[in-house]
Amino acid sequence: MGTAANPNTALDHHLATVLERIGEVSRALRLREAGEADISPLQLRIMGFIADHPDTQVGVARLSDELQISRPTISVSVRLLVEQGLLLRRADPADQRGHTLRLSAKALRGMTAGSPLDDAVAALAPSCKEALLLALMQVLHQLVGSRKLQVQRMCWTCAHYDGDRKEHHRCLLLKKTLKVRELRTDCAEYEAA
Numbered sequence: 001m002g003t004a005a006n007p008n009t010a011l012d013h014h015l016a017t018v019l020e021r022i023g024e025v026s027r028a029l030r031l032r033e034a035g036e037a038d039i040s041p042l043q044l045r046i047m048g049f050i051a052d053h054p055d056t057q058v059g060v061a062r063l064s065d066e067l068q069i070s071r072p073t074i075s076v077s078v079r080l081l082v083e084q085g086l087l088l089r090r091a092d093p094a095d096q097r098g099h100t101l102r103l104s105a106k107a108l109r110g111m112t113a114g115s116p117l118d119d120a121v122a123a124l125a126p127s128c129k130e131a132l133l134l135a136l137m138q139v140l141h142q143l144v145g146s147r148k149l150q151v152q153r154m155c156w157t158c159a160h161y162d163g164d165r166k167e168h169h170r171c172l173l174l175k176k177t178l179k180v181r182e183l184r185t186d187c188a189e190y191e192a193a
């Protein structure tokens, strides 16, 4: 006689499948966007990262670390973006051999305000967004912790975080209680715990 499937396990698998599906759809949308702009999905990620970090130095080494892609691959993509006039390469004042990258005016004109995924999330109820953010942060935390991945400057792996990762969140550095919506996954002040 077979054992009845555990309903929780089935739900876990269903949730994991939906998350993977969202990733696939997102990648497909990126591909379409890239096709329209004649750049690769990786180049879109590079430009997206630079656009999201306008106040910090971003060079090939940092992109390689952040996107978890080898330096030679990043280097080739960056060179092509520079040749296409979408990125500007400037000497890094802090490192004579290094360069810092900026989006060109042409790239800024071509960047859309939000992806289709942004629009889909915007349609959710506010309470649903907070619950989703909390749940996704827990998933990300589990993944990062169990695989020892070097990613995510998130509150829950930060030395300044004080809380229960459920209802109570406080940043000791900023000296403030954080609402769920204020929890960070890419914090400039992050310090590894």
Ligand code: SF4
Residues within 6 Å of the ligand: 153, 154, 155, 156, 158, 159, 160, 161, 162, 170, 171, 172, 173, 174, 184, 187, 188, 189, 190, 191
């Ligand atoms: S420093 Fe940033 S990542 Fe760390 S707890 Fe404060 S807000 Fe979160």
